[in-house]
Amino acid sequence: MCRLFSITSKEPLSPMVALEALDVMREGHDCSGVGIFLRDLSGPFEEMKDAPILSGIFSEKGLRRLDSFMMDIGFMTKYKITIKVPKQPPPGVPKRDIYLIRAYEYPEEWDDLSQEALYDRLLEIRLQLRLMGEEKNDMIVFSFWPDVIMIKEIGDPMLVAEHLKLDRKELHARVIMAQGRQNTNYAITLYACHPFFIQGYSTMTNGENTAFIPIKAYLESRGFPGYMGYQSDSEVLTHILHYTIKKLGLGIEAYKHIITPLQDGALQEHPDAIFLKNLKQTCRQLIIDGPNCVIGCMPDHSVFMVQDRKKLRPGVVGGKPGIYAFASEICGLDAAIPNRDKNRDFQPMHLDTAIVGPERQEVKIWNQSDPLPLLH
Amino acid sequence: MDAPTSVYKAYYGIRQKTDPAYKCVGCAMCNMVCPNDAITPICGDEADKLRYHIDRGGQPRRRGGRRNVAGGILDRLKFIRISMLTDPALDAGRHEFELRTLLGRVLPPEENLKFLRTNGWIPPVREIYPLIIGSMSFGALSPTMWEGLQMGVAYLNEELGMPVRVCTGEGGCPPRLLRSRFLKYVILQIASGYFGWDEIIHAIPEMKEDPCAIEIKYGQGAKPGDGGLLMWYKVNQLIAAIRGVPTGINLPSPPTHQTQYSIEESVAKMIQSMYMAWGFRVPVYPKISGTSTALAVLNNLTRNPYAAGLAIDGEDGGTGAAYNVSMNHMGHPIATNIRDSYLNLVALGMQNQVPLFAGGGVGKTGNLAANAAALIMLGASGVQIGKYIMQAAAGCLGSESDRCNICNIGLCPKGITSQDPRLYRRLDVEDVAQRVVDVFLSFDTELKKIVAPLGRSTSLPIGMSDALGIDDYDAAQRLQIKYVV
Ligand code: SF4
Numbered sequence: 001m002c003r004l005f006s007i008t009s010k011e012p013l014s015p016m017v018a019l020e021a022l023d024v025m026r027e028g029h030d031c032s033g034v035g036i037f038l039r040d041l042s043g044p045f046e047e048m049k050d051a052p053i054l055s056g057i058f059s060e061k062g063l064r065r066l067d068s069f070m071m072d073i074g075f076m077t078k079y080k081i082t083i084k085v086p087k088q089p090p091p092g093v094p095k096r097d098i099y100l101i102r103a104y105e106y107p108e109e110w111d112d113l114s115q116e117a118l119y120d121r122l123l124e125i126r127l128q129l130r131l132m133g134e135e136k137n138d139m140i141v142f143s144f145w146p147d148v149i150m151i152k153e154i155g156d157p158m159l160v161a162e163h164l165k166l167d168r169k170e171l172h173a174r175v176i177m178a179q180g181r182q183n184t185n186y187a188i189t190l191y192a193c194h195p196f197f198i199q200g201y202s203t204m205t206n207g208e209n210t211a212f213i214p215i216k217a218y219l220e221s222r223g224f225p226g227y228m229g230y231q232s233d234s235e236v237l238t239h240i241l242h243y244t245i246k247k248l249g250l251g252i253e254a255y256k257h258i259i260t261p262l263q264d265g266a267l268q269e270h271p272d273a274i275f276l277k278n279l280k281q282t283c284r285q286l287i288i289d290g291p292n293c294v295i296g297c298m299p300d301h302s303v304f305m306v307q308d309r310k311k312l313r314p315g316v317v318g319g320k321p322g323i324y325a326f327a328s329e330i331c332g333l334d335a336a337i338p339n340r341d342k343n344r345d346f347q348p349m350h351l352d353t354a355i356v357g358p359e360r361q362e363v364k365i366w367n368q369s370d371p372l373p374l375l376h
Numbered sequence: 377m378d379a380p381t382s383v384y385k386a387y388y389g390i391r392q393k394t395d396p397a398y399k400c401v402g403c404a405m406c407n408m409v410c411p412n413d414a415i416t417p418i419c420g421d422e423a424d425k426l427r428y429h430i431d432r433g434g435q436p437r438r439r440g441g442r443r444n445v446a447g448g449i450l451d452r453l454k455f456i457r458i459s460m461l462t463d464p465a466l467d468a469g470r471h472e473f474e475l476r477t478l479l480g481r482v483l484p485p486e487e488n489l490k491f492l493r494t495n496g497w498i499p500p501v502r503e504i505y506p507l508i509i510g511s512m513s514f515g516a517l518s519p520t521m522w523e524g525l526q527m528g529v530a531y532l533n534e535e536l537g538m539p540v541r542v543c544t545g546e547g548g549c550p551p552r553l554l555r556s557r558f559l560k561y562v563i564l565q566i567a568s569g570y571f572g573w574d575e576i577i578h579a580i581p582e583m584k585e586d587p588c589a590i591e592i593k594y595g596q597g598a599k600p601g602d603g604g605l606l607m608w609y610k611v612n613q614l615i616a617a618i619r620g621v622p623t624g625i626n627l628p629s630p631p632t633h634q635t636q637y638s639i640e641e642s643v644a645k646m647i648q649s650m651y652m653a654w655g656f657r658v659p660v661y662p663k664i665s666g667t668s669t670a671l672a673v674l675n676n677l678t679r680n681p682y683a684a685g686l687a688i689d690g691e692d693g694g695t696g697a698a699y700n701v702s703m704n705h706m707g708h709p710i711a712t713n714i715r716d717s718y719l720n721l722v723a724l725g726m727q728n729q730v731p732l733f734a735g736g737g738v739g740k741t742g743n744l745a746a747n748a749a750a751l752i753m754l755g756a757s758g759v760q761i762g763k764y765i766m767q768a769a770a771g772c773l774g775s776e777s778d779r780c781n782i783c784n785i786g787l788c789p790k791g792i793t794s795q796d797p798r799l800y801r802r803l804d805v806e807d808v809a810q811r812v813v814d815v816f817l818s819f820d821t822e823l824k825k826i827v828a829p830l831g832r833s834t835s836l837p838i839g840m841s842d843a844l845g846i847d848d849y850d851a852a853q854r855l856q857i858k859y860v861v
Contacts (some may be wrong), residue, residue, distance in 0.1 A: 131511050214727075216840040221725030248485055253705030260834065266502065276493060281478055281501055282488040285728040287835040291464065310471075312464050316588065375766050 002181035002194070004204050004315075005332050006295045008303045008356050009174055009323040010041035016167045018178035020330040022327070024249040025180070032092075034157035037195040037202050038149040038165075040174035040301050044079055047185035051078050051103040052122055054149040055142045056129070057190070058098045062138030066100075066129065066184035068113050074107025076228050081170050090163050093155035099164060101149050119199055122224050125185070130191075130229065143197045149173070152193045175301055179204045191233035195297075199226065203241055205234035206328055207313045211289040212236060218285035219243070237294050240286050247297075252304060253366050253373060254279065258355050259288045260308040262368055271371040287317050293348075295326050309349040317363050318345035324356040324363060327328065377498040379381040382482055396430045400429030402779040403789035419777065440783025440793060441774040442763055443692050444704055446736055448713050448853060453750040456845035456860055459831040465578030468821070468828035475823060476539065477506040477836055479589055480659035480684045482729050489654070495845070500659050502588055505532075505540045507748060507819055509812075510735050511565045511591060513664070514549025514572075515615040515627075516696035518800035521770055521792045521807050524808020526553065527538045528769070529561050531809060532816050540816055541588045541632075543588050543760070546604050546629060548572015548618045554579040559587050565663075565817060566650065567593035568603045569629030571619040577653070578603065583703055589684065590650045594633070594643075597693025597710070597736035599702040603629030607697055609786035610795045626660065639676045648683045659684030666736060667707030674717050678726050685731040686712050689762060692737020694763030694774075696793050697784030710736045717857050718755020727839060731757035739764040740776070744815075745822030753840045754855065766792050769811035770803055 003025040005018050015036050022034075030313045045053070058066060067335060080102040089095050101339030114242040126144040133139030142150035149171065153160045156193060157180050161167070164303070179194040194204035212233035217237050219227040224247070237259065246256050261280040272278055289350050293315040297303050305315050305326045317326045318333050320340045327333045330345065344363075402417045418630035430437045459465045461701040482525050483491065506520050509529065525542055532540045539561075546567035552557060554576060564587045568571055595601065606615075606627040616623040630852030633646065643662065650660040663674055670688055677683035690710025695703065714734045721727040738747045740763075748759040766772040770792045785794035791803035827833065830843050834852040837843065845860035846852050852859035 111662075146552055205644070208831065210457070210838065211835065211837070213842040214837070217722045217839060218725075218727060221722055221727070223725060250489075250507075263472070278492055278498065279485075279490050281482055281503075282485045282728070284482070284835060285838075286480065289832045289834050289837075310466075 001220050002206055003328040004179050004206050005327045006177040006303055006338045007325040007336055010360055010362055012174050013173035014167050014174055017105050017336055021182040021336045022157055024335040025329045033154045033193050035152040035179045035193040035195055037118050038173035041122050041147055041157055042172045043170045048103055049147050051148050052144055053103045056100050057096050057140045059138040060097050063098055076105040078105045079103040083164050088090040091240055095193040117153045123199055154189050163318040172366045175297055189231050196235045198238055198242045198370050200299035201292050203238040204294050205237050205294050207290055207292040209288045209292055211231040257308050258283045258286050258369055302354040302355055306353045307348045309350050312316055316347045317354045321361045387645045399426055399756040401782050405789050406454035411622025423517045434796045438784050439700055441781035442694040444776050444778050446776045450747040450750055451741055451743055452745050452846055454489050454845050455826055455843050458829045458841040464683045466828040466833050468824040471833055473824055473833045475836055476503045478731055479504050500657050505538050506758035507762045507764055509542040510762040511543040511545035512762050513545030513832055515547040518791055518794050520803040520805050522798045524805045525810035528812025530558050531813055543591055546571055548575050560585040563591050563708050565591040565593055565631055568633045574620045586654055592662045594662050596693035597689030597691055597707050599698035599704045600665035601631055603631045603704050605697040607784050612795045643653050644680050645855045651682055664686035666710055666713045670713045671720050687733040710734050714756050715754045733758050735760035747820050747827045752835055753844050755839045769808050
């Protein structure tokens with residue numbers, strides 16, 4: 001099993017807050033890897049919210065190939081964080097040349113592109129880099145998106161953090177998601193490490209998505225280039241979120257209705273029964289059949305947790321206005337926000353989606369049997 | 377010379393009848409009437425010689441039953457993906473399950489939601505139980521058997537909340553059933569003889585409920601390329617009345633619908649006309665026999681926005697009457713047909729739009745749930761059974777070693793496929809209904825015992841091929857599943 005932790009705070013925080021919370025929950029994961037997602041960045045990136053940031057791991061050769069590739073398109077480096085690692089990595093952590101976090105200036109020709117077209121191109125470039133890297137085994141790319149940094153590595157999270165010196169000012173962020181295990185259900189590869197990211201949407205998951213293969217086949221056949229390369233059964237959950245919002249034009253409340261719809265009896269009593277019945281049938285191929293607890297982050301910086309129908313995975317949300325955290329276990333929450341009102345902690349159950357909006361003022365609980373706000 | 381005082385003659389105590397028409401079919405009725413239980417039919421250990429003589433009058437053998445080949449690949453598929461530690465296994469007995477499937481054309485999500493907003497036409501879709509009683513006509517089956525099936529299905533729906541459906545086969549539907557609320561549990565079949573459709577069309581204005589769906593039969597696994605074959609023995613007054621034909625004549629349906637020459641045009645028209653008959657509220661889908669051309673049919677249906685699914689009946693399908701040669705030698709195995717069709721839909725991104733239904737020898741060796749689950753994981757949305765329910769619910773004696781199999785001549789010793797009241801009274805309607813319910817309940821439990829360890833409970837594992845394995849490398853390659861030894 002893996003452990004998840006996510007925090008959203010008005011004041012920028014060090015990624016170490018999340019990693020320490022993971023460490024407290026270490027009985028529940030095997031410390032085999034770490035994945036971190038940072039958004040709403042502070043420090044140097046505060047000034048360049050629109051600049052796309054490339055996160056990944058490169059060999060020397062890979063970096064040279066990256067540079068010429070980006071230059072050909074017309075991207076100029078605007079800012080970069082250089083992570084210098086000691087020659088000898090700690091035990092269990094592979095030796096790498098470069099951990100890259102680099103913000104770019106858009107090519108001039110892109111100035112007139114619509115937001116949509118721009119975002120499609122960013123995705124296209126990330127996929128191209130991924131394929132190039134897979135071909136020569138010299139680059140791994142996690143994200144290429146404004147105001148987002150992702151870091152993933154195999155090994156004990158605390159050792160990795162020390163090795164990469166993650167406790168640095170440039171990496172402070174207001175939204176942090178972290179996960180403490182390599183994927184064990186399928187092959188060990190960094191592309192299988194949570195959180196996953198696509199066009200501004202990111203999720204990580206606890207538990208195994210048993211319907212992975214049919215869902216993967218379904219997403220791959222949607223004709224959208226980003227729905228590819230599935231190395232983990234959890235990655236489809238990120239893509240379903242993207243599909244729900246970007247392709248179907250629905251809100252976060254519909255996400256749960258797609259991945260884990262109401263059973264027929266409850267559906268019939270729902271005020272939006274007709275809509276939901278249609279949704280359940282037409283999206284039947286996207287039912288996850290968990291057990292899964294999903295934590296995700298939306299482009300508007302809201303963070304959410306959703307449980308599947310089985311509710312066999314732990315998950316809790318708590319905090320106070322200005323700072324809220326989602327964790328697999330209460331001890332993780334205690335470590336990050338000790339002085340909160342614990343009576344207000346909430347453990348989402350089989351019908352719940354818990355959302356903390358970008359204002360970070362409260363936890364909104366949205367119950368699946370509630371009327372949908374999205375039908376306008 | 378005087379006449380001899382004594383005459384010696386040989387006297388035959390038993391006048392043996394050696395004409396093939398009198399062969400022992402193994403019905404074991406002799407056993408039931410012998411007071412000493414001293415007699416029983418035993419099949420010789422050598423292949424019978426009858427097979428060389430059973431074409432008297434120049435008529436090739438016709439019979440009921442299935443292909444006379446034991447076993448099949450379905451029994452060899454294993455479910456290899458067991459949840460234990462990476463995710464908790466579910467409790468098949470206590471966890472909640474929703475094992476339903478869809479019958480009907482499902483629109484892609486973008487379109488469906490758009491049509492919902494703009495009041496466009498969304499094709500009717502039925503949520504049904506994934507095990508369907510396939511088409512067996514009133515006529516092929518005796519009235520007691522048919523009634524028993526209908527009663528069982530009604531009970532499953534109304535008392536147990538299991539949306540089980542039964543298909544009529546090509547023989548029409550009794551008028552009272554057409555006008556009852558139970559019609560919603562019935563899939564009406566139309567085939568090339570159009571038997572019974574006069575009655576059905578006339579009943580439409582008086583129907584209280586829409587039927588579940590309309591199945592257009594283009595082919596059948598037991599006799600590919602051949603139409604239905606109700607032989608004269610069974611065409612009594614009742615059957616003749618429901619079918620709208622004279623009594624006592626053979627009723628061979630043509631191998632193809634006489635009005636149809638191209639799938640693009642006429643099949644589409646036929647599907648559309650059936651939709652029209654019920655105001656576009658009832659799904660209409662074709663059924664074909666397993667064939668190497670199944671993909672061509674399927675591809676065409678994907679382009680026909682009305683096609684509500686495709687049922688494929690594999691070579692092991694049973695029948696009430698067919699030529700022996702068609703049954704034994706014609707047809708296509710269901711496993712590859714379903715798998716290829718599903719993968720074809722995946723390639724088109726339409727795997728949720730055109731549901732596939734598999735039939736033909738499902739549960740042939742008694743492993744109903746395992747066979748059904750395997751077909752579902754290969755890509756079927758549901759499975760159809762016929763012969764199995766005759767065996768399980770009414771004690772049909774037929775077997776793949778050619779026991780009995782005389783369903784075609786109306787002498788069914790169990791009264792399942794006879795129209796002679798002296799025979800069909802042997803079958804108790806209530807008993808059949810009870811057994812139908814038993815079969816579905818136990819199937820349901822077994823299906824849960826299969827899907828629960830796979831971690832599935834809220835949706836049917838359609839196309840979950842990662843759970844399947846087989847100990848035959850070539851078969852594994854062909855089906856794109858795991859090779860395990
Ligand atoms: S028992 Fe009846 S239904 Fe079964 S094979 Fe014999 S004749 Fe056919």
